[in-house]
Amino acid sequence: MIASSKRSPLTYLVHATVLFLVVIWTIPTAGLFISSIRDKDQLSVSGWWTALSTSEQRIVDRANGPSAQAQEGDLFVIRGNLLTNSSAKVTKFGFSSLEPEAFSAGDLAEMRKGQTLQVMPNGDYALSSPTEWKGSRGQRIFYTAEVPPRFTLDNYREVLSAEGLGQSFLNSLTVTIPATIIPILVAAFAAYALAWMRFPGRALLVAAVVGLLVVPLQMSLIPLLKSYNLIGEFFGVGSKTYVGIWLAHTGFGLPLAIYLLRNYIAGLPGEIIESARVDGASDFDIFRKIILPLSFPALASFAIFQFLWVWNDLLIAMVFLGNNEEHLVLTGQLRELLGSRGGNWEILTASAFITIIVPLCVFFSLQRYLVRGLLAGSVK
Amino acid sequence: MADVKLTHVKKIYSNKVEVLKDINLDIKKGEFIVFVGPSGCGKSTLLRMISGLEEISAGTLEIDGQVVNDIPPALRGIAMVFQSYALYPHMSVYDNMAFSLQIAKVSKESIDQQVRKAAEMLQLTPYLDRLPKALSGGQRQRVAIGRAIVRRPKVFLFDEPLSNLDAALRVATRMEIANLKDTMPDSTMIYVTHDQVEAMTLADRIVLLSAGNIEQVGSPLELYEHPANVFVAKFIGSPAMNVVPCRIEKTGEQTHVSLSSSITVETPIVTEASEQAKAAFFGVRPEDLLVVATEAEGFLSGKVTFVESLGEATLLYLTVPGCEDMIIAKQAGTLKTQRGDTVHLSALPEKMHLFDDKEVSYRR
Amino acid sequence: MAQLASALVTMLLGVLGCAVYFYGSNVLLDKVFPTKSGPAQKVARNLRISNTIRPWLFLGPAVLLLTFYLFYPVIDSIRLSFFDRSGDEFVGISNYVWLFNSDEFFESFRNNMLWLIVVPTAATFFGLIIATMTDRIWWGNIAKSLIFMPMAISFIGASVIWKFIYDFRSGDDAQIGLLNAIVVFFGGEPQNWITIPFWNNFFLMIILIWIQTGFAMVILSAALRGIPDETIEAAVLDGANGVQIFFKIMVPQIWGTIAVVWTTITILVLKVFDIVLAMTNGQWDTQVLANQMFDWMFRGGGDFGRGAVVAIVIMVLVIPIMIWNIKRANAEMEGR
CATH class of the missing domain: 1.10.3720.10 (MetI-like)
Incomplete structure (x- = not known):
């Protein structure tokens, strides 16, 4: 913009500040993603930022019981391996909870009555005793293992099957797609009428749409819930149906849709519409053949908006679709998990990432249209 | 037969603003009519009322002897070329031209034939598959005209079609429109512009509008030579006619007027005796003023305050004692006259104009 | 799978129903009051009528939805705020x-x-x-x-x-x-x-x-x-x-x-x-x-x-x- 301001120290400051802000803004999401693909044992004991470094774990285990002993020469020996994960490495071990790191791996630890314990770095251990091992339980072994980073999709596998997220994913799609398309159709027609047709009450309707733009939708919930119960009774179906939630999302999305689209359609050159009129086109022809193709950017941007909004919505889904398993959408499922599995971060992070992956893809691939739509609504 | 007849036509907006007041106009079949006037005079509104895009508040509009006030645009037998061309940006040139016929459910072969014929005529055949955005300004303009032609209208309406073109293209397109008119002698054309050169060069008759009224209707030369009032006199011609207040000193076959205490002019304009001593306006076009050598040869003298050399002509701006406004004289070629010089001017008597105190011309 | 299929069918029905309304109602209007040909006086009359009706065909669903989902609930919320927990009994400003x-x-x-x-x-x-x-x-x-x-x-x-x-x-x-x-x-x-x-x-x-x-x-x-x-x-x-x-x-x-x-x-x-x-x-x-x-x-x-x-x-x-x-x-x- 200003030639002289290039390459000044200020510019580097700007670069640094923006970088800092970008890092702050992305880190939460990045943390979630990295955590969701970590091994669940590691996830719960170390921060996700350590995911790439080897972690040290202190573990208590029991050796095999006396039934596994074998006589080797004049010693009774119990052999086994402590590690389930082959790439881990035992560094220290001990046999008492007071001194869990008393010996380095490979050392021979003297226990009572001539008994010895030896743990090798690869986890192989040998308990030997001059007398026969007695009792039913195995000796406790304390050891410290270095576990290399481990990434896995197990968390996703688990939430998609066991936690019912797959079903919720389908439910979310079933809710979202019609709840995106129907308001676009309804709003586009209304927006054209409000922009280019002449009829009494037009200004009043535009004002009403703008007014309804800010009505908190919580206002609507109680009366609508009552109405839905009545209607559901009348038709002999439950009050919580897909049609019900589609229409609810349509109704709530309409003010913004009409407002955005009207702004855009009213901004189309009037002479094109007049020209079509002189060419003999009726309003319906004009709408189908001129307005719809020319409004594509605005329609696309509203579609993205509505898609994100419906997909991410929790409130309307909870009220109009309910909490029962077969209708639960992703956001609802995530909230349930947050309540029931609040401490199980491997489940929460993977579930959260599944709920946000679709909107993120939509967002990054269609960002251009989204921005355009935002601008059509706000900067005038 | 495609006469257009307007009788007592008015346009009043809902806020009681009268944009057009009592318009009466007879347009003959095959005429090229130009509506001209300053911006806001209502010329575009008048055109849009003829097209059917604006409602007619009062009066009747007849096309071909049929009252069409309530008939939709498409059934009036008109076609319109818009200022911005109004091409459908998402359709190819072909589809743009075919649109009206498709709406009218004309058969495919017939559409194809008419579109290709129009494209041929306008040299648009190589561009039929292109989108409007891939065309130059002049080509877009031709597509807009082509779109009008395929409808075979009785009346063509042009709404300032050249104002979006640059100067060179404007001249070329002007000639094309003139040619188009020649090839379709039976079509009536109504053309709106604010540019008097376009009006003068294209029109059979000019309709000059101002503030919702028709000031004068006539051929271009009629308007130039015999302006009906001061407004027309000043609007047609560039630079505008010099019009100065004066007093009628002597009436009769030859009217004598005084521009100031020292300047009296004799004009071959007839006035009634009752006009004696009335205030009036004297007018003479800058290009009708001639620089003469001596004061005796001329009828007014002034000091040059400003000189504009245009090459093909020179404009002299004079302060004349007793006259408030500057007098402009346009002389062919270049002159040596400099600021501060005193020059003497004469004019042929028949080139002089005289308007009464209501700014209406005394007819000769 | 069955759920997916039924979801697809309901989706299609919902979207189609909406499209059919707009298309059908406008075509019907054009059929009942033709404006593209016929005697001039009749066309003029038809045009006036269809120009009066058509905006409401375009706006109809939007107005209904806005009324039902936003306008009516606002009014009803105000009413309910003066009623008891089930919404049956008037309780004044309590x-x-x-x-x-x-x-x-x-x-x-x-x-x-x-x-x-x-x-x-x-x-x-x-x-x-x-x-x-x-x-x-x-x-x-x-x-x-x-x-x-x-x-x-x-x-x-x-x-x-x-x-x-x-x-x-x-x-x-x-x-x-x-x-x-x-x-x-x-x-x-x-x-x-x-x-x-x-x-x-x-x-x-x-x-x-x-x-x-x-x-x-x-x-x-x-x-x-x-x-x-x-x-x-x-x-x-x-x-x-x-x-x-x-x-x-x-x-x-x-x-x-x-x-x-x-x-x-x-x-x-x-x-x-x-x-x-x-x-x-x-x-x-x-x-x-x-x-x-x-x-x-x-x-x-x-x-x-x-x-x-x-x-x-x-x-x-x-x-x-x-x-x-x-x-x-x-x-x-x-x-x-």
Whole structure:
């Protein structure tokens, strides 16, 4: 913009500040993603930022019981391996909870009555005793293992099957797609009428749409819930149906849709519409053949908006679709998990990432249209 | 037969603003009519009322002897070329031209034939598959005209079609429109512009509008030579006619007027005796003023305050004692006259104009 | 699979039904009152009739939906606020009396005010700063895209993300929440952030600021680009420095847009509900109006009267913005 301001120290400051802000803004999401693909044992004991470094774990285990002993020469020996994960490495071990790191791996630890314990770095251990091992339980072994980073999709596998997220994913799609398309159709027609047709009450309707733009939708919930119960009774179906939630999302999305689209359609050159009129086109022809193709950017941007909004919505889904398993959408499922599995971060992070992956893809691939739509609504 | 007849036509907006007041106009079949006037005079509104895009508040509009006030645009037998061309940006040139016929459910072969014929005529055949955005300004303009032609209208309406073109293209397109008119002698054309050169060069008759009224209707030369009032006199011609207040000193076959205490002019304009001593306006076009050598040869003298050399002509701006406004004289070629010089001017008597105190011309 | 199929069928039916209505009704209108041919007088009459009917064919569904889903509920909420928990018995203003005597209400009202002050201000401020800075660097668009990204994340998803950041482990366990890890790294005591009364509100607000800054940034960035370069160049020639240019030349020219951004976020804040529900459900003094209303709707079978009263309060708070919006839209209409 200003030639002289290039390459000044200020510019580097700007670069640094923006970088800092970008890092702050992305880190939460990045943390979630990295955590969701970590091994669940590691996830719960170390921060996700350590995911790439080897972690040290202190573990208590029991050796095999006396039934596994074998006589080797004049010693009774119990052999086994402590590690389930082959790439881990035992560094220290001990046999008492007071001194869990008393010996380095490979050392021979003297226990009572001539008994010895030896743990090798690869986890192989040998308990030997001059007398026969007695009792039913195995000796406790304390050891410290270095576990290399481990990434896995197990968390996703688990939430998609066991936690019912797959079903919720389908439910979310079933809710979202019609709840995106129907308001676009309804709003586009209304927006054209409000922009280019002449009829009494037009200004009043535009004002009403703008007014309804800010009505908190919580206002609507109680009366609508009552109405839905009545209607559901009348038709002999439950009050919580897909049609019900589609229409609810349509109704709530309409003010913004009409407002955005009207702004855009009213901004189309009037002479094109007049020209079509002189060419003999009726309003319906004009709408189908001129307005719809020319409004594509605005329609696309509203579609993205509505898609994100419906997909991410929790409130309307909870009220109009309910909490029962077969209708639960992703956001609802995530909230349930947050309540029931609040401490199980491997489940929460993977579930959260599944709920946000679709909107993120939509967002990054269609960002251009989204921005355009935002601008059509706000900067005038 | 495609006469257009307007009788007592008015346009009043809902806020009681009268944009057009009592318009009466007879347009003959095959005429090229130009509506001209300053911006806001209502010329575009008048055109849009003829097209059917604006409602007619009062009066009747007849096309071909049929009252069409309530008939939709498409059934009036008109076609319109818009200022911005109004091409459908998402359709190819072909589809743009075919649109009206498709709406009218004309058969495919017939559409194809008419579109290709129009494209041929306008040299648009190589561009039929292109989108409007891939065309130059002049080509877009031709597509807009082509779109009008395929409808075979009785009346063509042009709404300032050249104002979006640059100067060179404007001249070329002007000639094309003139040619188009020649090839379709039976079509009536109504053309709106604010540019008097376009009006003068294209029109059979000019309709000059101002503030919702028709000031004068006539051929271009009629308007130039015999302006009906001061407004027309000043609007047609560039630079505008010099019009100065004066007093009628002597009436009769030859009217004598005084521009100031020292300047009296004799004009071959007839006035009634009752006009004696009335205030009036004297007018003479800058290009009708001639620089003469001596004061005796001329009828007014002034000091040059400003000189504009245009090459093909020179404009002299004079302060004349007793006259408030500057007098402009346009002389062919270049002159040596400099600021501060005193020059003497004469004019042929028949080139002089005289308007009464209501700014209406005394007819000769 | 069966569910997928039935979902597809219902989806198609819903969308088709909508399309069929618009197409059918308009074609029918053209059939009943043909305007494309016929004797002139009849066409003129038909045209008048269809021009009167058609706007309502276009607007019909929208008007019905808006009335049923927004207009009628507003009216009915006002009515319900004077009725008892089931909405059957008129109880006068006792719901209002209850509301203004309830500590919970004042807690949520105070919190809502805090949200209303902090979130729009912070989001607009960060948005403006980031918009200004990203316009000057070559990788600005990438930066913008990343900061804009949280817009796509649901409130509930964002809550999980931030709950993870605020996570707290007692004792000597390693902190897996980033915030506590940083605190520990610098030698501080780890805290259970979302349970610290009063300050926990701010930890919840950060989530919404994180989401909304991108929105503010995108819009303000476009507004900043709309500022004519000449005005800035003139200021440079007049000897203004960067800060002066920003505050005295650029910001005044985009006041209108800043106001729009501010009000848009304000409205959103009034409706904020998911974040509080997911993070604390109003515990530890973090209740807000929207969540309180939701609570009353469903707590113990639901108390519609009290829920409606809280809704009315939210509505009253929105009204000034509504009026301002309508005025602005009217001014815009006249400008056309």
